[in-house]
Amino acid sequence: MFKDETGNEIKNILLGSFQGGVSVNASVGQPYGTIQGKTYTMIDPSKPGQVIPWDGVGQRVVSSSGYYRATTTTTNVYGNYNPNWIGGVYNTFKYKNLSLGFLVDARNGGKVWSLDMYYGMNFTGVYPESVGLNENGKSIRTTDDGGGVILPGVLIDGTPNTKRVAIDANQVGAPASEFAYDASYVKLREAVLTYSLPRNLFKRVDLIKGIDFSIIGRNLWLIHKNLPYSDPEENLSAGNIQGMQSGAYPTTRTIGFNINVKF
Amino acid sequence: MRNENLYAEFHVAYKNLKNSHMKKGLYYISVSLGLLFFSCTKDISSYNKETKRAADVPAGTLFSNATRNLSDNLCSASVNLNPFRFIVKHWAMATYQDEVQYDFSTRNIPQSWWGGAYRDILNDFKESARIINEDKTLQAGEKANQLAIIDIMQVYVFSNLVTTFGDIPYTQALDAGNVNPVYDDAKTVYTDLLSRLASSISKLDAGSKGFSVAEDIVYKGSIANWKKFANTLRVKLGMIIADSDPGTAKTNVEAADAGAFGSSADDANFAYLSSTPNTNPLYADIVLGGRGDYLAAKDLMDQLIALDDPRKPLYFGKNNDGNYVGGIVGAVNTLAATSKPSSKVSEASAPGIILDYVELEFYRAEAKERGFNVSGTAADHYKNAIKSSIISWGGTDADATTYLAKSSVDYATAAGDWKTKIGLQKWIALYNRPMDGWLELRRLDKPVLSLPVGARSGFPNRYQYPNNEQQLNGKNYTAAASKIGGDEVETKLFWDKN
Numbered sequence: 001m002f003k004d005e006t007g008n009e010i011k012n013i014l015l016g017s018f019q020g021g022v023s024v025n026a027s028v029g030q031p032y033g034t035i036q037g038k039t040y041t042m043i044d045p046s047k048p049g050q051v052i053p054w055d056g057v058g059q060r061v062v063s064s065s066g067y068y069r070a071t072t073t074t075t076n077v078y079g080n081y082n083p084n085w086i087g088g089v090y091n092t093f094k095y096k097n098l099s100l101g102f103l104v105d106a107r108n109g110g111k112v113w114s115l116d117m118y119y120g121m122n123f124t125g126v127y128p129e130s131v132g133l134n135e136n137g138k139s140i141r142t143t144d145d146g147g148g149v150i151l152p153g154v155l156i157d158g159t160p161n162t163k164r165v166a167i168d169a170n171q172v173g174a175p176a177s178e179f180a181y182d183a184s185y186v187k188l189r190e191a192v193l194t195y196s197l198p199r200n201l202f203k204r205v206d207l208i209k210g211i212d213f214s215i216i217g218r219n220l221w222l223i224h225k226n227l228p229y230s231d232p233e234e235n236l237s238a239g240n241i242q243g244m245q246s247g248a249y250p251t252t253r254t255i256g257f258n259i260n261v262k263f
Numbered sequence: 264m265r266n267e268n269l270y271a272e273f274h275v276a277y278k279n280l281k282n283s284h285m286k287k288g289l290y291y292i293s294v295s296l297g298l299l300f301f302s303c304t305k306d307i308s309s310y311n312k313e314t315k316r317a318a319d320v321p322a323g324t325l326f327s328n329a330t331r332n333l334s335d336n337l338c339s340a341s342v343n344l345n346p347f348r349f350i351v352k353h354w355a356m357a358t359y360q361d362e363v364q365y366d367f368s369t370r371n372i373p374q375s376w377w378g379g380a381y382r383d384i385l386n387d388f389k390e391s392a393r394i395i396n397e398d399k400t401l402q403a404g405e406k407a408n409q410l411a412i413i414d415i416m417q418v419y420v421f422s423n424l425v426t427t428f429g430d431i432p433y434t435q436a437l438d439a440g441n442v443n444p445v446y447d448d449a450k451t452v453y454t455d456l457l458s459r460l461a462s463s464i465s466k467l468d469a470g471s472k473g474f475s476v477a478e479d480i481v482y483k484g485s486i487a488n489w490k491k492f493a494n495t496l497r498v499k500l501g502m503i504i505a506d507s508d509p510g511t512a513k514t515n516v517e518a519a520d521a522g523a524f525g526s527s528a529d530d531a532n533f534a535y536l537s538s539t540p541n542t543n544p545l546y547a548d549i550v551l552g553g554r555g556d557y558l559a560a561k562d563l564m565d566q567l568i569a570l571d572d573p574r575k576p577l578y579f580g581k582n583n584d585g586n587y588v589g590g591i592v593g594a595v596n597t598l599a600a601t602s603k604p605s606s607k608v609s610e611a612s613a614p615g616i617i618l619d620y621v622e623l624e625f626y627r628a629e630a631k632e633r634g635f636n637v638s639g640t641a642a643d644h645y646k647n648a649i650k651s652s653i654i655s656w657g658g659t660d661a662d663a664t665t666y667l668a669k670s671s672v673d674y675a676t677a678a679g680d681w682k683t684k685i686g687l688q689k690w691i692a693l694y695n696r697p698m699d700g701w702l703e704l705r706r707l708d709k710p711v712l713s714l715p716v717g718a719r720s721g722f723p724n725r726y727q728y729p730n731n732e733q734q735l736n737g738k739n740y741t742a743a744a745s746k747i748g749g750d751e752v753e754t755k756l757f758w759d760k761n
Binding site for chain 2: 019
């Protein structure tokens with residue numbers, strides 16, 4: 001990418017680093033805004049007893065604690081924050097004095113990493129996923145009395161994991177890669193319902209050409225998204241640092257009323 | 264009538280506006296384009312000059328600030344920076360078990376420790392030394408003393424980094440022109456630190472001044488005390504490698520023993536003030552932060568109870584039922600049923616201990632047991648260490664005498680070999696010295712503590728390198744990680760033989 005004064009070649013520029021060892025980078029050979037961090041591990045096929053980053057297919061390695069073992073490397077690529085495309089459709093239907101306009105916005109592709117999900121699933125246990133019954137009909141929140149879950153995976157020696165762990169307030173034990181989501185969405189960004197007063201009501205005042213009453217709503221409906229519990233459009237920051245959610249607010253829904261007098 | 268006139272006037276004005284608007288449009292655009300060109304300047308580098316920045320920072324201020332940052336980091340109980348009280352099982356947590364269960368990665372704790380050491384401490388020391396070196400008005404003896412003191416503090420911080428991480432950037436560190444410093448071999452760095460320390464000790468001259476009373480918050484300018492500090496540090500650094508390199512350990516310990524601390528009066532205490540923001544960090548973490556979820560650990564509490572230790576009420580408070588009860592480390596604990604750290608721990612003006620007589624006396628006892636030629640007997644040093652610990656926590660001579668007379672405490676009759684005896688008592692005495700508590704647990708392997716409930720790894724023998732080192736200094740990181748045998752917390756460092 002460029003060389004510093006001592007001749008070292010820099011292959012990566014860190015744009016922002018976050019909790020959980022997650023970072024946003026400009027890396028050689030990667031699209032701008034690549035999101036990287038720790039991921040699951042699998043047994044190295046060529047070196048048994050060693051782990052390599054999970055390929056997404058093989059058996060994941062579970063440590064002796066019964067939770068997933070994450071890589072030490074934080075350079076595993078989750079994706080990048082750039083969408084494939086963004087677009088919107090605006091349409092207006094008119095019937096007599098009424099008109100209905102709406103704007104549908106969509107974004108396809110790009111990743112968002114959610115610290116909220118990372119904490120909620122791994123530490124605080126506030127999400128509904130942390131409550132439930134296992135195959136024995138016992139609570140997954142405690143390992144007492146046949147409760148808890150066995151995370152699918154293998155131990156470092158290749159034998160299947162058999163240890164029950166609690167999915168409670170403390171840990172699901174998933175590496176940060178689990179919480180990178182597709183940031184696509186389709187939303188009803190805006191809808192406007194307008195009623196135009198009949199002209200004959202004010203025909204004696206020739207200065208006024210028309211009077212319209214409108215109700216305008218924004219952010220009315222998130223039609224489709226792949227990120228649980230929050231709006232993928234919410235971001236921790238803007239500019240170079242995107243694709244990060246931390247303490248995301250719900251998008252503000254506004255409903256407004258408008259009177260438009262035309263002269 | 265009036266209304267109609269008003270309408271008419273308005274109508275005319277509106278029409279004029281509309282007509283003129285189009286014609287003037289081009290004019291507006293050309294004017295603004297013109298402004299755009301005129302406002303440009305060929306040389307924009309002048310914008311880089313920070314005209315409002317302080318032109319000079321006094322060397323003494325940088326020195327005090329670095330010392331303060333060091334003390335802050337050592338004292339802190341922030342879960343973003345210093346989780347060592349949980350690692351050594353002095354404290355437990357009520358609710359959040361992340362750090363307690365050895366998850367240091369989520370909050371990037373190694374990054375805070377590393378950044379704190381390099382950026383906030385070592386860099387200030389370096390800059391302070393640079394300014395002192397360039398100061399032609401400084402008297403030679405004073406200059407030599409100041410530079411030696413800074414060097415000794417740098418040795419302290421670098422040795423901490425080596426014992427925390429292993430290989431670290433050293434020879435190429437702290438150079439803004441080199442953003443990719445290589446990692447140096449931990450043992451090589453350590454050897455250099457020992458020789459730097461020996462040389463700086465010889466440069467300290469009590470006949471000249473050092474830093475002023477205001478600048479030197481630890482020793483108020485006393486060179487004699489800095490000399491004792493440096494010798495004590497040398498004993499400590501020697502003892503750290505006693506297992507891996509007994510010969511070098513012996514040389515350093517024997518050379519420094521006589522000049523080291525003679526009593527608790529010599530302790531290197533950073534004097535905090537009783538008012539914010541210059542209070543002990545624990546006051547901010549616990550009192551101002553309103554955190555009541557730091558609890559006594561069962562491991563330490565049970566020992567204090569079993570030995571009827573006079574430090575029990577000094578270390579911890581009682582639970583809501585008026586009893587001393589420790590919480591299980593790594594498990595969810597009930598606040599009301601568990602003891603919390605005493606109010607003494609979180610006192611605003613509680614000193615920040617950088618190095619003390621208590622740990623030195625334990626080192627001396629150990630040195631005797633290892634056959635090093637230092638003064639006194641192991642039993643006496645052991646006794647001194649415990650007594651000084653009790654008294655500096657606010658206990659009395661009588662408390663100490665009673666305690667030391669117990670067969671389970673008395674060096675002659677206490678259970679186990681010297682490592683077991685010293686290890687247990689040192690672990691108790693290093694309460695609120697979490698970084699050193701961790702160091703001694705790794706070094707002595709005594710007392711044997713079980714892993715916390717839900718531990719994510721084995722006992723941490725080191726910190727993993729900061730996450731962002733992989734992003735910022737990838738090539739050198741990868742080389743260092745593979746050289747030390749994997750960037751895992753369980754990887755043992757060169758001095759940690761057992």
